[in-house]
Amino acid sequence: MSKAQKTRQKIIDAAQSMLYETGLAKFRIDELVTELGITRQTFYRYFKSKDELIKFIVIERGKKLSHEVFTELVRQELPFRDFLAEGVIYSVEIITHDTNLKKIMGDDLQLAISLMISNFTSMEEELYPIVEPFVLEAKTQKIVKPDVTTRDIMRWVFRTFLSEMLLASLDPVEQRRAYLKKMMVPAICIEK
Numbered sequence: 001m002s003k004a005q006k007t008r009q010k011i012i013d014a015a016q017s018m019l020y021e022t023g024l025a026k027f028r029i030d031e032l033v034t035e036l037g038i039t040r041q042t043f044y045r046y047f048k049s050k051d052e053l054i055k056f057i058v059i060e061r062g063k064k065l066s067h068e069v070f071t072e073l074v075r076q077e078l079p080f081r082d083f084l085a086e087g088v089i090y091s092v093e094i095i096t097h098d099t100n101l102k103k104i105m106g107d108d109l110q111l112a113i114s115l116m117i118s119n120f121t122s123m124e125e126e127l128y129p130i131v132e133p134f135v136l137e138a139k140t141q142k143i144v145k146p147d148v149t150t151r152d153i154m155r156w157v158f159r160t161f162l163s164e165m166l167l168a169s170l171d172p173v174e175q176r177r178a179y180l181k182k183m184m185v186p187a188i189c190i191e192k
Helices: 003-022 029-036 040-046 050-075 080-097 099-105 109-118 120-140 150-167 173-183
Strands: none
Touching: 003 029, 003 040, 003 050, 003 099, 029 040, 050 080, 050 099, 050 109, 050 120, 080 150, 080 173, 109 120, 109 150, 120 150, 150 173
């Protein structure tokens, strides 16, 4: 790892620690550079703004969580139709119980959702290569409708995930699971 890469990683690590301690609302670049013993100019060599740094941290956290969800669901060897609904349910459960994200966002669910929405395109690009083979296999097995693309599915799942984030506390998990299978799965999958 080069000196520049080490410096960038030190900034990221320190920012993450600070965000976990102070939360997003109280996070300040001045405090970060003081703690690291670097200048603001050094900071801006690696990140254009505080928002860019936060976006990077949130995206990285989101990628890790998405990989965790996907890996767990693949491990369970669920049928594709169940995989779709369970992916949403499991993702919401992980996000709502992720203590690090709670530390960053506080209780501001609206802020968390806003960050997810504004960074969806970046997340989609990162996850596409992982999801695509799985969707192609489902298409080969004639589970997925022929005109539905991988991106269509990713966006359906994302929209459903956001709704679940907002509404998860209203209904028991079994009722939410049944609803997802009734509403989301038929939009993506060929009728049995």
